[in-house]
Amino acid sequence: MKIIIAGGNGFLGKVLCQQFAETNDVIILSRGTSGLRNGVRYENWDAKTIGPWIKVLENADVVINLVGRSVDCRYTEKNKKEILDSRVDSTTVIGEAIKGCEHPPKLWLNSASATIYRHSMDKEMTEENGEPGEGFSVGICNAWENAFYKFKFDNTRQVAMRITIVLGKTGGAIKPLLTLAKFFLGGKQAGGEQFFSWIHEEDFARIVEFIIEHKELSGSINMVSPKPSRNKDLMKAIRKSVHRPFGLPMPKWMLEIGAVIIRTETELITKSRNVIPKKLTDAGFKFKYGDLQSALKQIVE
Numbered sequence: 684m685k686i687i688i689a690g691g692n693g694f695l696g697k698v699l700c701q702q703f704a705e706t707n708d709v710i711i712l713s714r715g716t717s718g719l720r721n722g723v724r725y726e727n728w729d730a731k732t733i734g735p736w737i738k739v740l741e742n743a744d745v746v747i748n749l750v751g752r753s754v755d756c757r758y759t760e761k762n763k764k765e766i767l768d769s770r771v772d773s774t775t776v777i778g779e780a781i782k783g784c785e786h787p788p789k790l791w792l793n794s795a796s797a798t799i800y801r802h803s804m805d806k807e808m809t810e811e812n813g814e815p816g817e818g819f820s821v822g823i824c825n826a827w828e829n830a831f832y833k834f835k836f837d838n839t840r841q842v843a844m845r846i847t848i849v850l851g852k853t854g855g856a857i858k859p860l861l862t863l864a865k866f867f868l869g870g871k872q873a874g875g876e877q878f879f880s881w882i883h884e885e886d887f888a889r890i891v892e893f894i895i896e897h898k899e900l901s902g903s904i905n906m907v908s909p910k911p912s913r914n915k916d917l918m919k920a921i922r923k924s925v926h927r928p929f930g931l932p933m934p935k936w937m938l939e940i941g942a943v944i945i946r947t948e949t950e951l952i953t954k955s956r957n958v959i960p961k962k963l964t965d966a967g968f969k970f971k972y973g974d975l976q977s978a979l980k981q982i983v984e
Contacts, residue, residue: 684895687712687739687788689730689773690749691723694854695794695846695887699747702888710739730773737780743788745895748777751794751827757946758819770794770827778834787839790895793831795843797880797905797958799824804876807911809961810845810903820950828903840901842894847907847958848951851884852982856951860921861983869922869930873938875915877955880907883972883981893968905960912975914952924979 684707690696691711700723703709710724717727728736730750740746750773752765774793781787800808801816808814815821828843849855863869882890887906894900912920922930933941938949960968972978 684708684744685742686710687743687746688749689728689747689777690751690794693749694851695849695884696749697853698851698884698888699749699891702892712736712739730769731776733776733780733783737783740780740784740788742786745790745792746777746781746788747792747891748773749794750774754820754951755947757943758948763819767823767826770823771830774827774830778831781834781836781839787836789838790840790842791836792842792844792891792894795828795831795845795903796820796824797845797847797907797956798954799828799845800956800958802955803878803957804955805957807957807959808905809959810905811961813905813958840898842901843903844891845903845905845907845958846887847880847882847905847956849884849887850881850978850982855884856881857921857979857982860918861925864918864921864925864927864930867927867930868933869918869925869927870932871915871918872933873914873935873949873953875913875918875932877914877953878911878957879914879917880911880956880958881975881978882907883978885981886970886972889971890963890968893963893966897966900962900966902962904962905958906963907958907960908970908975908978909960909964909973910975911957911959917975920975920979923976924983 686703686707687710688696689712712728713725726736726739752769756762798820800813850857890906942949
């Protein structure tokens with residue numbers, strides 16, 4: 684297969700390269716120089732404007748857009764604009780590029796976020812019955828998907844990947860939590876009852892492969908494990924994985940102070956994400972890491 688990955692130098696892009704590069708023709712759209720490196724072809728683009736890179740989309744099997752400025756920052760006006768623009772601009776220019784192809788990609792997978800759903804302590808959020816949230820992050824998610832779905836193609840299947848927090852060995856959200864636990868600061872956070880929806884990096888890559896193979900799948904798909912964990916259970920599992928018998932709890936006011944110090948926001952911890960991958964399980968996808976303990980064990984080891 685010919686697979687194009689925009690944003691392939693990031694954490695998830697590297698995960699997908701590892702999954703596909705050995706047996707497929709993988710091309711990375713990157714702001715760096717064009718050329719062949721480690722058996723992978725790189726094409727320069729700016730993620731905003733049409734350029735010579737559009738040629739690599741011709742006759743592609745899949746184009747995957749993972750571009751988006753990290754949300755691990757303070758939500759200043761400058762950062763909020765960069766977070767929005769990076770997502771909407773890259774999505775829009777890929778859509779325009781596909782429109783300009785004589786032989787367009789068969790499948791367009793575009794990043795989205797499970798943050799689109801409301802804070803939920805009660806209801807499970809599926810693709811069909813999930814309820815929208817409100818606030819800055821949800822507004823970003825809506826603008827992102829609107830930019831994606833404004834394009835309609837006869838010959839290109841479209842999937843918005845509503846990705847949750849990805850756990851991995853070299854990236855994702857788990858490393859700072861492991862560090863806290865090692866220093867006996869791995870207690871429950873902000874009360875500990877909020878749900879934590881997550882996905883192991885290997886299952887993320889396997890889901891992408893599953894979507895490619897299952898042509899009946901389209902639209903928005905929740906890319907999450909089937910068993911959300913409450914924060915208190917997450918932190919307990921993390922403490923167990925690093926062999927710490929206890930951890931000091933962190934109330935919300937303490938998290939807010941810490942977030943200011945390390946220049947981030949508390950939303951990733953305090954928002955209750957109770958998201959379920961109904962489309963995937965209905966289609967027959969089997970998770971390799973369906974429970975948090977097995978995922979953490981693989982990551983720590």
